[in-house]
Ligand SMILES: [Ca+2]
């Protein structure tokens with residue numbers, strides 16, 4: 001009994017702690033993407049050694065780049081432009097309830113990070129290959145065997161999930177499931193089979209709609225963990241318990257992440273990223289969302305029913 005309490009205390013002592021969320025800004029304005037559905041990631045897109053902020057949006061299925069004009073310790077964003085691919089705006093099929101969900105990963109092993117995104121219907125994963133000068137037009141990654149209903153509103157995260165040297169995908173969908181899409185191609189030519197459920201605590205993961213996975217070692221114990229943004233604006237944490245015989249991580253049942261002592265809640269459609277936003281060596285959490293402005297009772301009838309959709313990005317700084 002005593003030994004158990006000591007273990008529990010030690011585990012508790014190591015648990016990551018987050019500051020309350022702070023909205024990311026350009027000058028005095030909060031970052032707010034077109035028709036909401038902000039999906040943030042951090043990546044040095046102009047190669048100046050500083051992490052830039054990249055944010056996917058619903059509007060025209062595009063993706064924005066906010067160049068970091070400050071430092072890695074104190075990022076400053078002044079403006080944005082849309083990322084181009086093949087000479088046009090990079091875009092993916094968008095619709096209720098997902099836009100562009102960016103991630104940078106070298107998918108073909110040529111040393112250049114490519115841009116990928118999930119999409120709405122039929123839920124393909126798009127690959128914008130980095131050709132050294134820019135991104136090629138997006139192509140659909142080949143995959144087979146998963147019905148459209150289980151692919152709708154695909155939010156994808158590239159990671160070598162089964163540890164075999166080939167980059168796989170974890171994918172969320174409209175139903176709130178997380179599925180594993182194993183790379184059955186070669187390290188230079190990815191190819192995918194059927195999406196299979198990811199289990200946690202002995203059950204397939206299913207959150208409140210529109211799941212968005214990120215796989216990282218969140219608690220720093222050397223085992224890969226899973227974080228999932230949910231349709232109802234939360235972030236779930238599934239602790240990694242080591243790998244199964246087939247290389248796939250085993251996960252504990254999920255618990256909602258807290259920040260400043262309260263459960264994270266960004267209202268709708270949390271799209272997440274883990275990266276060191278303030279250059280202190282600790283991974284922070286970025287959360288984008290979809291939000292509708294509160295109704296103004298003094299507004300005219302027409303104004304009151306005008307769509308007023310927002311997508312903000314919050315950073316939750318890691319305290320330890
Ligand atoms: Ca590449």
Ligand SMILES: [Ca+2]
Nearest residue numbers: 160162164166
């Ligand atoms: Ca793999």
Ligand SMILES: [Ca+2]
Nearest residue numbers: 217219221223
């Ligand atoms: Ca871990």
Ligand SMILES: [Ca+2]
Nearest residue numbers: 276278280282
């Ligand atoms: Ca940090």
